[in-house]
Amino acid sequence: MSNESWLILGATSSMARAFARAVAERGAMVLLAGRDMADLEHVAADCRLRGARGAAALAFDARKPKGFEALIDRLCAEAGTLNVAVFVGSMPEQSEIDADPALLARTVEQNFTGPATLLHRLAPQLAQRGSGTIVGVGSVAGDRGRLGNYVYGAAKAGFATYLSGLRNRLGREGVHVMTVKPGFVDTAMTWGIEGMFLVASPDQVARDIHRGVRKRRNVLYTPFFWMGIMGIIRTIPEALFKRLKI
Amino acid sequence: MRARHQTSHGWGRVLHAEEEVLRPERQAMLERLVAKDPAPAVGNRRSYGDAALNSGGRVIDMTRLDRCLSFDAGTGVLEVEAGTTMGDLLALCAPLGWMPPVLPGTGEATVGGCIANDVHGKNHHGAGSFGQHVLSLTLLGKDGARQVTPGETPDLFRATLGGLGQTGVILSARLQLVPCKGEMVRVRERRMDGIAEFLSAFDASRASYSVGWIDATAQGDALGRGILEEGEVIAGDAPPPGRTRRVPVALPPLLVSAPAVRLFNALYLRRVPEAGRDRERPLADFFFPLDRLHDWNLVYGKKGFHQFQCVLPEGEEQALTPMLERIAESGLASPLAVLKRLGPGRAGMMSFPMAGMTLAVDFPNRPEAEALAMELEWMAVEAGGRIYLAKDTLSDPDLMARMYPEAGEFARIVTEADPKGHFQTDLVRRLKLRDPR
Numbered sequence: 001m002s003n004e005s006w007l008i009l010g011a012t013s014s015m016a017r018a019f020a021r022a023v024a025e026r027g028a029m030v031l032l033a034g035r036d037m038a039d040l041e042h043v044a045a046d047c048r049l050r051g052a053r054g055a056a057a058l059a060f061d062a063r064k065p066k067g068f069e070a071l072i073d074r075l076c077a078e079a080g081t082l083n084v085a086v087f088v089g090s091m092p093e094q095s096e097i098d099a100d101p102a103l104l105a106r107t108v109e110q111n112f113t114g115p116a117t118l119l120h121r122l123a124p125q126l127a128q129r130g131s132g133t134i135v136g137v138g139s140v141a142g143d144r145g146r147l148g149n150y151v152y153g154a155a156k157a158g159f160a161t162y163l164s165g166l167r168n169r170l171g172r173e174g175v176h177v178m179t180v181k182p183g184f185v186d187t188a189m190t191w192g193i194e195g196m197f198l199v200a201s202p203d204q205v206a207r208d209i210h211r212g213v214r215k216r217r218n219v220l221y222t223p224f225f226w227m228g229i230m231g232i233i234r235t236i237p238e239a240l241f242k243r244l245k246i
Numbered sequence: 247m248r249a250r251h252q253t254s255h256g257w258g259r260v261l262h263a264e265e266e267v268l269r270p271e272r273q274a275m276l277e278r279l280v281a282k283d284p285a286p287a288v289g290n291r292r293s294y295g296d297a298a299l300n301s302g303g304r305v306i307d308m309t310r311l312d313r314c315l316s317f318d319a320g321t322g323v324l325e326v327e328a329g330t331t332m333g334d335l336l337a338l339c340a341p342l343g344w345m346p347p348v349l350p351g352t353g354e355a356t357v358g359g360c361i362a363n364d365v366h367g368k369n370h371h372g373a374g375s376f377g378q379h380v381l382s383l384t385l386l387g388k389d390g391a392r393q394v395t396p397g398e399t400p401d402l403f404r405a406t407l408g409g410l411g412q413t414g415v416i417l418s419a420r421l422q423l424v425p426c427k428g429e430m431v432r433v434r435e436r437r438m439d440g441i442a443e444f445l446s447a448f449d450a451s452r453a454s455y456s457v458g459w460i461d462a463t464a465q466g467d468a469l470g471r472g473i474l475e476e477g478e479v480i481a482g483d484a485p486p487p488g489r490t491r492r493v494p495v496a497l498p499p500l501l502v503s504a505p506a507v508r509l510f511n512a513l514y515l516r517r518v519p520e521a522g523r524d525r526e527r528p529l530a531d532f533f534f535p536l537d538r539l540h541d542w543n544l545v546y547g548k549k550g551f552h553q554f555q556c557v558l559p560e561g562e563e564q565a566l567t568p569m570l571e572r573i574a575e576s577g578l579a580s581p582l583a584v585l586k587r588l589g590p591g592r593a594g595m596m597s598f599p600m601a602g603m604t605l606a607v608d609f610p611n612r613p614e615a616e617a618l619a620m621e622l623e624w625m626a627v628e629a630g631g632r633i634y635l636a637k638d639t640l641s642d643p644d645l646m647a648r649m650y651p652e653a654g655e656f657a658r659i660v661t662e663a664d665p666k667g668h669f670q671t672d673l674v675r676r677l678k679l680r681d682p683r
């Protein structure tokens with residue numbers, strides 16, 4: 001049986017649930033953190049039945065850093081390898097943010113500063129144990145500021161840069177940090193939006209992430225072809241890009 | 247919550263609907279949705295016709311509510327959300343020594359769908375229908391959630407099992423699982439030379455699981471020939487599942503043309519040696535043989551197909567002969583033709599099973615197929631049988647009361663549970679299942 005423990009932030013999202021199942025099947029302890037406690041209890045029950053050594057539902061709100069200590073203490077109470085996977089995030093419509101600029105700060109908090117603050121507090125503890133993995137789920141939207149969702153993209157870009165720095169810092173301490181950049185995934189976030197293509201299932205993405213953790217990948221595009229797509233999009237000169245609607 | 251506008255279709259791809267689909271991922275989202283704006287629930291849409299369609303309206307996709315909520319390893323009582331698939335349940339429970347008591351022919355069917363259609367499996371003659379193993383369920387209506395049990399709310403329970411989602415949204419259910427010896431099935435396959443041998447073999451069979459494949463193109467002395475499969479679950483670990491293949495696009499209907507089907511069937515029959523054979527197969531391969539070919543319904547081409555499935559009551563099995571003759575003459579049969587003995591078990595007013603023989607045949611969607619299916623339906627009705635509403639695309643509202651004697655009572659209870667008709671689907675409107683009779 002595995003001696004891993006996973007703290008999963010944003011554990012009611014379909015991608016996080018699929019990932020929680022994947023680690024539960026390998027016998028890990030799963031600590032499921034989010035806001036809908038009733039739903040987290042359902043995820044926990046499901047994980048226990050699927051082979052988790054243990055599962056617990058914990059309260060977490062990316063915008064309330066006061067609650068972070070309790071989560072960190074709970075994770076550090078576990079013996080063995082400690083791991084964290086950050087699936088939190090929200091993507092308000094760009095038009096909503098344009099109408100209410102206060103939403104900008106909230107979007108950045110949800111997608112970047114909230115989870116980064118928690119990771120920053122946890123980092124010394126992981127470094128002390130000298131093992132473990134941090135998985136941070138960003139988005140391909142963070143690779144280039146686009147007309148349709150550049151505030152969300154900017155927050156994800158900030159998070160990706162933070163993770164890159166954290167990788168640099170913790171890599172020398174034996175802790176691995178993996179940045180995940182999913183393309184379009186069939187979740188509540190994308191459901192019903194027109195113009196989606198090459199949409200991956202949450203299970204497919206969760207399997208990719210799980211494999212990436214084992215192979216200690218640094219940056220993982222999932223599905224893999226998004227690396228190519230974003231490679232092309234990144235090379236478009238700004239003079240041309242500013243006229244495009246993609 | 248954002249809705250997705252889409253053209254949905256039944257599994258047979260003959261009937262379509264323009265719909266708005268909502269897909270809640272948590273129970274709280276579903277509860278808010280049903281309280282505000284109730285709509286029929288759908289799962290993986292394995293009903294062949296329009297049971298899961300709501301033209302011009304909204305439906306709630308339940309597939310993201312797929313968690314196992316509790317399990318008692320001592321008693322085998324499992325509580326699951328309605329969007330859990332049967333394939334997932336089987337894969338999850340078998341290593342723990344338990345399995346679902348009834349499994350339909352596809353693992354993609356959801357628990358909610360199995361309840362709403364009171365499905366049967368290859369063990370119906372012994373184990374009865376799926377609904378007979380449902381201990382209780384949680385039903386959501388505009389007024390909130392309620393527990394439905396066979397003991398305390400028998401009328402509502404019997405209108406919900408096989409009730410095509412008309413009493414409300416099935417949120418979760420407690421199921422009684424059965425012990426499972428292992429992850430393998432010992433399958434005995436024998437060739438049957440004709441319908442008479444088939445029927446007596448079913449009579450003599452003592453196997454827990456049995457199902458017949460019929461060569462529906464065979465005529466004359468060979469009428470009703472096929473292969474009888476009898477299975478018992480045995481100890482053993484299953485090898486890791488093989489790759490599923492996908493039919494990428496609707497194929498040209500050449501593959502289901504009469505000569506191609508005759509050739510395929512003749513070869514398929516000869517796969518089993520004359521003396522029969524014993525094989526050991528993983529659970530999922532035995533129970534869900536077609537799931538290895540994802541989207542197999544596209545083999546029938548763009549126009550889709552009809553599945554005709556009827557049951558003939560005990561003592562009326564001789565009516566199978568003229569039916570099989572008509573099918574063979576028509577040249578419309580596909581390789582998918584199944585014969586099976588059913589027991590009397592059924593859980594609801596609109597449940598399909600009755601003690602007797604059931605026949606299921608697929609027909610590519612050509613104009614002659616509709617006339618043939620209706621002719622077969624009449625033959626079944628004349629013999630005192632009925633057709634399976636989960637498969638139907640063609641039936642006639644006037645036949646409902648003859649086939650389903652409790653249709654009037656069903657309409658009454660459903661109208662009481664959902665007076666405004668929020669949960670109506672295309673099937674219910676087409677067959678007037680809510681009209682007083």
